[in-house]
Amino acid sequence: MKIDNEPDIADFDAALLLVMDAIWSARNVSLAARRLHRSQSTISASLNRLRELLKDQVFVWDGRQMNPTALTEQLMPQVSDIIASMRALIWRAHGGAEHAHRRFVIATSSYVTALFSAGLLTRVADEMPGVSLDFIATAPNSWTKSVLPDIDLFIVPTNVARTRGLHTARLYQDAxxxxxxxxxxxxxxxxxxxxxxxxxxxxxxxxxxxxxxxxxxxxxxxxxxxxxxxxxxxxxxxxxxxxxxxxxxxxxxxxxxxxxxxxxxxxxxxxxxxxDLEIVMVWKPAQNDDPVHAWLRGALVDLAMAFDA
The missing domain is CATH 3.40.190.10 (Periplasmic binding protein-like II)
Structure with a gap:
């Protein structure tokens, strides 16, 4: 049932998410237009459309840069993940999965490994046969510049994750x-x-x-x-x-x-x-647009949703 005043998803152009992400990164409409190879007027029109659909200013100019609103701050982790998932979908449709050979290192607790590993291995065999996994145990207080390059994904409680400069996304909640x-x-x-x-x-x-x-x-x-x-x-x-x-x-x-x-x-x-225990995924910004990494994150989200199915 459609709720009164609820925007129709058919009115939402997926390209608007790319505009939102570009302005988020550039904090400037002109720079966002250059990154997307669009005119400034086109980006401004897309921003106005976002404001109309979301019933929010989305970004506000302070005389120096475009600052995100509280709603935008809340939405951007999911927006970034949706964009990465869309790119992964297109990449797989063009046969990318057949040639992907990657070994991912996932740092988490042993019980999270036990919860996810069997289902994840099944997904790997069916969808990404060239991918292999190393689960390792590590504490968030051991995250250092020397450790981070060796770890592709952290799965940790949200309150112990040092996430400044990193991407995060909610995985599941537990009691x-x-x-x-x-x-x-x-x-x-x-x-x-x-x-x-x-x-x-x-x-x-x-x-x-x-x-x-x-x-x-x-x-x-x-x-x-x-x-x-x-x-x-x-x-x-x-x-x-x-x-x-x-x-x-x-x-x-x-x-x-x-x-x-x-x-x-x-x-x-x-x-x-x-x-309650909220578990999040944490990863480096450079991996956000990696289609194989995006597939891994999506597979974990699917498995987490199945816990409550």
């Missing part, structure tokens, strides 16, 4: 759950927060001798401290540990769902505040 052995009578739904915190917890930490994780950083601010009896460097080991002991663990919901196929576990919503 944390608490898991324990199915016969662990101490772990029950709607238990009191103090009782929950007093259970024997095992958890993930990226730093030895400290509690350093997405969820723990939130708890520190609230003054919440679970009774940690052990910490591990990866979430993927936690289901096997709690299934064989009286311990419990906070893990991402998708990991818990997958682990329940292999271990006798139960999961409850934690009775203490735990922020």
């Amino acid at each position: 944390y759950v608490c898991i324990g052995a199915r016969d662990n009578a101490q772990l029950v739904a709607d238990m009191a927060p103090d009782d929950f915190l007093g259970l024997r917890h095992v958890g993930f930490s990226s730093v030895p001798r400290l509690t350093a994780s997405h969820e723990a950083s939130h708890w520190h601010a609230l003054g919440i401290t679970p009774n940690y009896v052990m910490q591990t460097p990866e979430y993927l080991s936690l289901p096997a540990i709690v299934a064989a002991t009286d311990t419990v663990a906070i893990v991402p919901g998708r990991l818990a769902q997958a682990a329940m196929r292999d271990f006798a576990l139960k999961a409850v919503r934690p009775p203490v505040p735990v922020p």
